[in-house]
Amino acid sequence: MKPQKQMPAARLVARLDIKAPNLVKGVQLEGLRKLGDPHAFALHYYQQGVDELLYMDIVASLYERNSLLDLVERTTANVFVPLTVGGGLRSVADVGKALRAGADKVAINTAAIKRPQLISEVANAYGRQCMVLSIEAKRRPNGQWEAYFDNGREHTGLNAVDWAKKGCELGAGEILLTSVDREGTASGVDHELIQAIASQIPIPIIASGGVGQFSHIQQALDSGAQAVAMAHVLHYKLCDLPTLRQQGSQAGIHLRSLPRL
Secondary structure, eight states: OOOOOOOOOBEEEEEEEEETTEEEEEETTEEEEEEEOHHHHHHHHHHHTOSEEEEEETTHHHHTOOOOHHHHHHHHTTOOSOEEEESSOOSHHHHHHHHHHTOSEEEESHHHHHOTHHHHHHHHHHOGGGEEEEEEEEEOTTSOEEEEETTTTEEEEEEHHHHHHHHHHHTOSEEEEEETTTTTTOSOOOHHHHHHHHTTOSSOEEEESOOOSHHHHHHHHHTTOSEEEESHHHHTTSSOHHHHHHHHHHTTOOBOOOOOO
16 A cells, blocks of 8 residues: 655634734725734744734835835844735835845735746746745626736736646746635635536635634635734634634644744
8 A cells, every 4th residue: 555645734814904003903804993003913823833924015006116125134133934025016026125134935925917927937046836826706797706906906917826827837836815705804715616616726825804713714724825824803802813723633644743943
């Protein structure tokens, strides 16, 4: 009998949406509420055992700039888990600045939609593992999903599943898949969306949007995600990371475990 292949450890990711100096949170990416200093939240989640952090400048594409570099430098001084940065990155040069500030990966949505070749350029310059394609998906009346940009405000006309496949072909090493319909609701993930894309691509998916309890994490992983990004459930203390990890262990889920300095 052949030994079973060991599945990669699942990852718990804290998502922090940033507007100017503040951590913010909305529902379906709208109605943003200020919550405080994002670095303080990031440090707390690191100390609680998060596997990765995700910083998203949610107005960067609107104003054509990314203002997170100072925050990234401050965070990486005392937080030692992989950090993904997104928002307003429009070129290989922009990506280089984010990586030099301390980011490990970049998440790109708007600029990739406007010029898909950017995906290949980033992957060629810094490695496929660095290039995360961010897809903001909304379900359409026909049951399919459309990819949006500008923080879920602007239509693209692109089928989200087809766009994920093309992004993978162009060199994306990972997909950050945000269900705009579920984002901020804590009502559960869009497992059909995750399944639809996971069945078509060989690269990892970070599922974002809708987590309110551990069962939603399990559903995302069972649907084909390799990581789950959480915001509402952590920011509003519906559940903390140690509890989620304990529940994962009890459910037999192999979660990544990083040493803490």
